[in-house]
Structures are given as C-alpha cells and as structure tokens.
Amino acid sequence: MVTVSSGVGNKVFRRGEVLLPEDGRGGEIGHLRVDFAADAPWCDCGERGHLGAVASGxxxxxxxxxxxxxxxxxxxxxALSAACGGDPERLSAQxxxxxxxxxxxxxxxxxxxxVRxxxxxxxxxxxxxxxxxxxVMGGFARAAGPPYLRLLGTEMSKAGGFLLPPDGAAGLLRPGAPDDDDGLIGCLRRLERSESRRDAVPQPVFPVADGP
Ligand SMILES: [Zn+2]
Known part of the structure; x- marks a missing residue:
C-alpha cells in the first residue's frame, strides 16, 4: 500500500500480514531522502529532500x-492558471x-x-x-486519477526491476478505493481476521484477486 496525500507512506503486506517489526520500523518511505540539493524542500519531519516533501500533494x-x-x-x-485566476500563490494541490x-x-x-x-x-x-x-491511495493520487497511475508506471518501468510484467510496471499498480475509504476497509478486514484467527486460516487483508 502506498499513500500519496499530504505526505507519502507505505506498508508492505505478505499473505495478509503487514511486514512491520515490533519496534515500528518500516512503512516510512516518505522519509527517505531523495533530493540531496542544499535547497531541497523541507519535509514536515524537519529534514530536507525527503520523498514525502517532493512526491506528496x-x-x-x-x-x-x-x-x-x-x-x-x-x-x-x-489549466492550472485558469483554475487559480493566474495567481500561483492561490494554486492548490487539488x-x-x-x-x-x-x-x-x-x-x-x-x-x-x-513521481520519478x-x-x-x-x-x-x-x-x-x-x-x-x-x-496507490491517498487524496492526491485519487484526485489525479488514472493519468497519475500511468505516469507512475512509466517512471517505474524506466527505473527497471527484475521480472517486470510484459506491459511494464503499470501492471503492478492499482488504485485505492474510489471513495478513499481504504483505511476503514483495512480496519474491517483486520477485525474479520482477528475473529477468524481461532481457525488459524490466514485471511489476506487485501485479497489478491479482488483489489483493495
Ligand atoms: Zn521526512
């Protein structure tokens, strides 16, 4: 799961289990430094050039x-100028x-x-x-829609990767729930999983066949 909203975050799941050690490390790609310029944008954590500072909304x-x-x-x-009356100061992430x-x-x-x-x-x-x-979820990614996912896929394909699908990395990307309720859906499935744990049958948080 990748969130692109006011920040950038992630979680990696394997067979329904989130890969997160008990000390909480992981899921923080938003605070990976990607821009090493001296004047790189500030991240809200107080450091410069983090992914969350350059790739978020x-x-x-x-x-x-x-x-x-x-x-x-x-x-x-x-179209941006038309949307904000020609004043970049009035421009919004939306x-x-x-x-x-x-x-x-x-x-x-x-x-x-x-995006790169x-x-x-x-x-x-x-x-x-x-x-x-x-x-790929979060308010900015959802609002930017399919063209955003295609751009992300194109840039992933350029970056390369072992055994990328024949149609490129875009085949790996899926949008989150249209109403951006992914967090609630995840909570519900987590609860369902807790209920069924007595049976010791793994229940994926995000079933592979059905999307988010
Ligand atoms: Zn940061």
Whole structure:
C-alpha cells in the first residue's frame, strides 16, 4: 500500500500480514531522502529532500508554484492558471491533481520529478522484496486519477526491476478505493481476521484477486 496525500507512506503486506517489526520500523518511505540539493524542500519531519516533501500533494503544489514563477508564459497557458485566476500563490494541490487528471501538460511537467522519485522507490521495493502489487491511495493520487497511475508506471518501468510484467510496471499498480475509504476497509478486514484467527486460516487483508 502506498499513500500519496499530504505526505507519502507505505506498508508492505505478505499473505495478509503487514511486514512491520515490533519496534515500528518500516512503512516510512516518505522519509527517505531523495533530493540531496542544499535547497531541497523541507519535509514536515524537519529534514530536507525527503520523498514525502517532493512526491506528496504538497510537494506537487510546491513544484507547480516554482515552475509557474520560472516559466510564467507556460503557466499562463495552462489549466492550472485558469483554475487559480493566474495567481500561483492561490494554486492548490487539488487544482494540480485536477490538472494531471485532465492531462494538462504544465501540471504533468510539474509533478513528474516527484513521481520519478516515488517510482524509483517503488521499483526498489519490487526488486528487493518482490512486491507484486502496489495499491496507490491517498487524496492526491485519487484526485489525479488514472493519468497519475500511468505516469507512475512509466517512471517505474524506466527505473527497471527484475521480472517486470510484459506491459511494464503499470501492471503492478492499482488504485485505492474510489471513495478513499481504504483505511476503514483495512480496519474491517483486520477485525474479520482477528475473529477468524481461532481457525488459524490466514485471511489476506487485501485479497489478491479482488483489489483493495
Ligand atoms: Zn521526512
């Protein structure tokens, strides 16, 4: 599971069990440093250049604002400019996501560097652990929709990985629940699993055949 919202997070599941040691390490790809520039964006944890700072909804908004100031002409012709009345200061992450969903070239250009960092991180998970399915959820990913997942898949394919599907890494990606209720669904399945544990039959939190 990968969450792309105001931050970036993850959990890895194997046969219904989350891979998380008792000390809680794991699931924190959002705090992996990916941008080593001296002026890399600040993460909300207080460090610079973390994945959560560049690939989250807030990171996408920051990237779009920087790009708008650098290329005002391109910005003026974009759907983002129309959405915020031409003022980059009034731009929102939701508007950037909507721009990606509608294939606005400026919005896609703005989010691509952050998506690339996320894609490389997911490619490492796939290559190192054999993670075979990535459920991509969170408000920003959901709002940006299928074009966002395709972009993520394209960038994952470029990053490479052992035994990627014939159709590229996009085949590994699935959207979360349309209503973004993934957390509630996960809680319910966890409870169901606890109830059935007496039978000692493993119950996947996210059944492979049925999606999230
Ligand atoms: Zn951080």
């Amino acid at each position: 807030r990171g996408a908004l920051r990237a779009a604002s920087v790009l708008a100031r650098r290329f005002p002409g391109s910005f003026a012709r974009s 508007q950037v996501a909507a721009g990606v969903r509608s294939h606005d070239a400026f919005a896609v250009r703005a989010v691509t560097p952050g 960092h996320l894609a490389r991180t997911l490619a490492v998970l796939h290559t190192a652990l054999g993670v075979g399915r990535f459920i």
